[in-house]
Amino acid sequence: MANHDLESPLLSSQPSDPPHIILNVHDSDSSTQQSNNHKPNPNTSSRNPFEFIGSDGLSVPAPSTLDPFRNDTPNIEGLYELIKIVICLPIAIVRLVLFGVCLAAGYVATKIALLGWKDKHNPMPKWRSRLMWVTRGSESHDSMPFVGTIIRAMQVIYVNRFSPSSRKLAVNEIKRKASCGRFPRVLLFPEGTTTNGKVLISFQLGAFIPGYAVQPVIVRYPHVHFDQSWGNVSLGMLMFRMFTQFHNFMEVEYLPIVSPLDNCKENPSHFAKRTSHAIASALNVVQTNHSYGDLMLLTKASELKQEKPSSYMVEMAKVESLFHISSLEAVNFLDKFLSMNPDASGRVKFIDFLRTFRLRTCTLSEELFGFLDVEKNGSITFKQFLYGSAHVMKRPLFQQSCELAFAQCDTRGHNQISEQELGDTIRHAIPDFDEDEIHELFSIFDMDGDGSVSKDNFLCCLRRNPLLIALFKPCLVHKDSSQVGQGILEEIV
Known part of the structure; x- marks a missing residue:
């Protein structure tokens, strides 16, 4: 047997080894090898129906698999927990x-500290502040009974x-109190939620706009x-579980002070990123673009009994x-998306998309759905729907196109659109739209149900449903359109 040492390669190359062969396989070639019976999904049209308002296509980031708001033990599970409770x-x-006793004591101390004090714009006098030390162990929201008084004080x-x-007022108040040595240190929570x-998650910029040095503090709950x-x-369940534990741990760590660069003229966003990076490094956690807005989306999806509420978070800061x-x-x-009846995975199919927007299967509706379906698999997520709607709404010519669309519909010049006028205009985009379908679509624009659509309602409807602006494309870019329309056409082209 050969005597191998630790420095010898486990597998030595042999002279007789054949050379490696690299094969390049192109998508265009592989596509010809598919079965002749395979037909492309008609709902995955790649044509962009919003080019006329300046859209160059839609790009949607991959969904995040992280949930910053998920509690690991929302339910009481296991024999040990039951016995302990x-x-x-x-x-x-x-x-x-x-x-309750601490809360009552804090409330009494606060009432005494506030007695006869009216100058709430300046720092509280020292003797009143000393009384307020009793309340340092009470934390809650201003609107809650008793506690609200303490918080205000x-x-x-x-x-x-x-x-x-x-x-803006809050930032000015932060700057005023942070720059004045008479106030206690200003305590801020940059994430804005728990x-x-x-x-x-992403930081709010209020703590960094004034341009003062900050003292990062991190809290852990092992x-x-x-x-x-x-x-x-729920808060009630959380308090019950905390009260029925043998002990609850908390760790507080003070990090080195972070000062703004460039003589306190550093961009607040960059200042916030440096601070958040320092905190994330100390906690050994990743940073995401989630914000309080994601919690709002999560709460809404939970209230409407969605199976995977976390799938509706989109990293709102981004x-x-x-x-x-x-x-x-x-x-x-x-x-709007939830009205499309998404499945258990949070995806909406083409037929449900049509039903919600009162459309029928046609080339235009397939283009609309295909614009959102960036994965081209026949269904869309909320993130794709939100990105697509926001992308269209923020195009440079979107607002002008909305106003011009109303002008094109209002053929009588009454500053009101009737169902007949809307139907005549929509049929330029979908020629075989029947009367019942026009009536269903008109109900989306007729927000007050009075049988006519004012300009304000028309514009408001398109802001809520920006994808529908594509229905007016033919009348906006037609060669024989009005002088105003021709101006829009020239600007777009």
């Missing part, structure tokens, strides 16, 4: 009583997530049997960055 029930009662900075003016701690994260579990649409708009698109 039974044993801890008396302890839970004691804890509940102590929680802590001079919390309020912000309406969906109001740009409110967000997660399961397994990933780091567990074996019970996940303490507030995700897909969607907002690409298309500048709000979370509320995304939820409206989800309502």
